[in-house]
Amino acid sequence: MKLSFAPSSFASIITPIFTQSKIHTRPISYSSISTRPTSLKPKTPLFLRPPTYSTTVSELQKWHNWAQTLASSVGSTFLESDNGPTSENLKREVVWLLEDVLENPKSNLIDNCGFNDGGDFVKLRVELGDLYVLWKQRVEERRPFQYVVGCEHWRDLVLSVEEGVLIPRPETEKIVDLVSDIIEGNEMLKEGLWADLGTGSGALAIGIGRVLGSNGRVIASDLSDIAVRVASFNVQRYNLQDKIVIRQGSWFEPLKEAEGELAGLVSNPPYIPSGHISGLQAEVAKYEPRLALDGGEDGMGDLLQLCTGAASMLRPGGYFAFETNGEDQCKFLLNHMETKTKGVFYDLKIVSDFAGIQRFVTGFKVK
Amino acid sequence: MSYLILKRSFRRLISSSSSIHFQNPSFKSQCHHFCSSHLKNTIQASGYHSFWKRCRGSVLFSANYLKISSFGPSERFFGSGAAVELSSSDGLTVEGIIAKQWPIVEESVSDWKSHASSIAQSIHLIKKRLKWKKLEVRLAILSSQLEKPDLWDDPIHAGKINREHGSLVNKVKAIKVYEQELFEHIDMIKLAREENDPNMESESMKALASMRKSIKEKELEALLAGEHDSCSCFIEVQAGAGGTESMDWASMVMQMYKMWAQHRGYRVTVVDVMPGEMAGIKRATIKVDGEYAFGYAKAEVGVHRLVRISPFDSGKRRHTSFAAVAVIPILDDGATTHFQINESDLRVERMRAGGAGGQHVNTTESAVRITHIPTGISASCQNERSQHQNKASAMSVLQSRLDQLEIVRHAQANAQHTQSLNDISWGNQIRSYVLHPYRMVKDLRTNYEVSDPDSVLEGDLDAFIFSFLSASMDKDEDDL
């Protein structure tokens, strides 16, 4: 199959352009445990900080017992009130928090059953006092665990996240599997130009960037400047800056010059109906950016916009995959594409996530 | 020319060969055996001349020749698969030495009969542990298969035969080398006495004593000669009936294995835990990574019983609880018993996924269960931080469970140690841990017991494991 990118436009898309973002003028009071996004530079996740603090094993043991007790006190109250975390979830998070702050997490110091003895010193990446504050924020204020540690493990990646950026969801991992299957044996897709719209932390862009062939490229866009900064940080951490560019702007607007040239298009746009947001679990409603969740009155606003864009942006034979809110949105979208944009797409499918919920709509642009 | 002079020149020859540096440190002893085995033949057959020529040849020739000659003994003794019984110059064999029942005294005492007797017993034990007779029969079958001209038409099968043959040949070879060395030293000591050469005698005595020590260590290694013994493994623990008390016991058992594995230098990862409502665990799986993890851990398969005053009983009564333990080998990629999994036979499910999912939910819980539909066997994992990793981890447990099925199907040697949790009957009690009214841990299979349950619960299990492994391997005289 012949690759027919217009070389000039392809190159201009790939040159990184970091859009100037608004400069914050208020004084920056940056604390390692701040919950507000005040810094221009992305925050460093705990596990990447230098282990400059130290404490004794018995002090840490004390913290651990306290943290476990606090976790136990939750029982299933959060679960019952808003489908929040249980004690069991929180106890596992205690282990992971330690894993991230200890210099040597894989030593025999901790395992899931607690500590071995020892009065020795251990090196930490945060002060012991901050560790108390962090765990209080997690349990008492329901701050999402991923914001507390500053990262989310997603597929085989560890992505930096912070307030202002959506924490990538496990469901979304499947889009990378779908892409990975689809490009198998299809040179045009494998070596082509892909787009991830509303990239957030850059999860999909990076996941896809790592499965594409050596000539494959990804452009990722987001309206949020924090998202753009965090995604760029993650792209660099995985050393993919030659393969992935991040641009700020609304949906297709930052990649106009790629019209009709995209080999693939993926997006997990905001899809929650506006009215539902306040009723979501505290971790989501209180902490995650509304811009990342709110899909308008029926949650379909952005999805429909993406459908329309896909028709003109994809090249013939190009592939798309969108994440949705569930069965209703999937069916609506499928029906819309089969009727309103009749003859533009083929092989339209609804794909379920691992919980059995109809989650994704996929298809190809006609050749 | 006397036999004595011959021996002397031979000795000089051997010591001079040490000035040549070889890649293979065992060469010297190999050459030693090679020459000395010829020694006996040649004295009787063609006399000194041809012997001398051969020995000298092997030293003076190039390293290339030496490399080849180091294969000499194996070809001579084992190539045919025939069991040539080795003996000393005056016809003493391993069985002969054992029959003489020379008393075995401390290693430090320079008594060659004691050393010889101890070594002979070690050889005997190792042979038994290797199931010597069966091994020889198997070796003969494999050798004849290897000679079939159409063998390599099925390269996978041929590779399997070839590997197994190679590993059996090595085992036989190792034993023959020991026997050879034993007779060698005995001959030397007798010779030294005839010749009145105290230096030579003490040298050979020392060699005999050090051999006695090293072969004693091999006895333990021979306990782990099963096909999958060298693999890493999963250890699974399940609580018996009895609510929180037995769930607490199950978690104590799991903790015991974690600590045992860590002391042994294995890497331990928790794969799957189903916690109890109040305390303890209903069921858990850990992965133990390292050489011979399966070989040792398989000794723990069965039901473990605890008697104590339950901390969960406000009436402070004595309770008896049970926990079942299963151990599954993690086969190497090259293993032949791998179960071929068809992607389309798998069902992957998110566990404990409530509600609408997606953007609605923030959770760190991404457990998955993978079910192999045709067999109904499933595996789950929730201890990884991403769903992708949970899936990969569950998949490796599933692969091992299906492999285990395959092993049982092939009725291989270790099948009795690779029962799954579901197959273990609660009646199959292997060990009893009593904390009250007295303190003791006793293995019901071997009657081995200790009076310090704390150290056992902290992972001090090796003595139990070894006593069981030796008891189970050494009981059958027929195997020899």
Ligand SMILES: C[S@@+](CC[C@H](N)C(=O)[O-])C[C@H]1O[C@@H](n2cnc3c(N)ncnc32)[C@H](O)[C@@H]1O
């Ligand atoms: C549900 S999040 C998905 C983030 C990421 N792709 C993921 O799966 O984790 C939706 C993203 O779309 C971005 N977004 C919202 N409106 C947008 C717009 N008009 N143009 C571009 N991005 C937008 C949000 O900032 C947010 O990062």
